[in-house]
Amino acid sequence: MVKKSPLKFFLLSLLLIAIDQSSKLLVHFNMEPGFAGQIRLVGDWLKLHYVLNPGMAFGMQLGHEYGKLLLSLFRLVAMAGIGWYLVHLAHRGAPNGLLWAMAMILAGAVGNVIDSTFYGVFLDNAPYGSTTPWFHGQVIDMVFVDVWEGFLPEWIPIWGGQYYSTPIFNIADSCIFVGVCIILFFQRRFFREQHEEDGLLPDDLSPDTASVLPASEFDETTPTDSDGTEKDPDPVSTDDPQSSPQRPRNSPDESTHGL
Template sequence: MIKKSPLKFFLLTLILIAIDQGVKLAVHFYMAPGFAGQIKLVGDWLKLHYVLNPGMAFGMQLGYEYGKLLLSVFRLFAMVGIGYYLVHLAHRGAPNGLLWAMAMILAGAVGNVIDSTFYGVFLNNAPYGSPTPWFHGQVIDMVFIDVWEGFIPEWVPVWGGQYYSTPIFNIADSCIFIGVCLILLFQRRFFGGHTIEDGLLPISGPDATQAEVLPMSELADDEQHEHQSNDVDEPSAATDKEDELKASASPESSESVISEEQKDRD
């Protein structure tokens, strides 16, 4: 396991937060809300459209008195949890792709937390009748992909009979959406095993915990078999030496030696 520093991933988070807040403040100070200040970017389908969102991403909200406060508190805890999880993954040597995706999700969470926490005070955009401007700020949305708008049929539960259009969102929402999509698309690569390029060996390879352990009886049988093979080899070598000695001591060999000595005397 090779630990990684989470600093470069937090740097991406800070850059995305700065971009998100810069765009939101520019829209707030230099654009008129609604259709009056709408700016077309690409044809009639990609526009800048300034709206205030009192709820969650893509305009969803909790419809009771303290729903906004609960949502803001939840965002704070989620922001802290995501940051801690990012550090945890980096120290475990997780794939870089997963860490970049988590950094994007963290940037989106922090960006919307800043809106909810402070915009009600500094931009005075808390909804009318809010118990306090703190934690009741409305999120500034501006990216409008205008591909559909109209009335939803009445037979559709909850939303039936109402006029809707495609959601208007911001940079922070985009970061969360892209980060989640990356994790879903590459989850097998991120969580199924780490590559050598990321500093870890594949999890699917041989594992020491799965090694087979032979019983003591089999080990004893193997050792006994080795001793027996050694004992068989040693007597065979000894018998070879004995055969050589017997051959040298046989009568035929002694007679041949005597005959050679007589020849030498003659």
């Protein structure tokens, strides 16, 4: 198992966080929210569209007075857990592809945590009636892939009859999505390589790590020859003529030229 430094993977996370926050601030200070400030990038299907997301992905919210606060705290815990797991994988010598994907997921988590933690104070975008602006900031979304919009059929449970459009997301959401997809698509390769790495001998072999097999574990069965006959476990030394039971090599009994 070859340990790896997690530093370069955290540097990728920092770069992606900087890109995410820069894009959000540029949109906030230079665009009007909603359709009035919408900017077409590629035809009619890829646009910049400034919206505020008060809840989770796709605008979902927790229906509780402290739902937003609980969501923000959960994001903080998840961010810390992802960071710890990235360090853990690096120290175990995980494949680089898996580590890059985890770095992207970490960047996305941190990017949205910054929004929900600080934007309610510094950008004053906390929802009306919030108990405190801290941890109640709304996430800024702007990437709009306008594939379809309209009213959903009535027969669809829960959302039937409501107006729907393709979700609007940000760079942080994209990092999470791409990182998860990489892990899903290449999971067999990643974890096969990890399993092979775990099967290697440790690098820090030393006399202190050696273990001695207890005497009780030795097999005490009598050794045998290749033809199946048992060997004497304590053969008598032939160096002592008094104790040797062997007869002379050319004894009459073994002679092939007997009378």
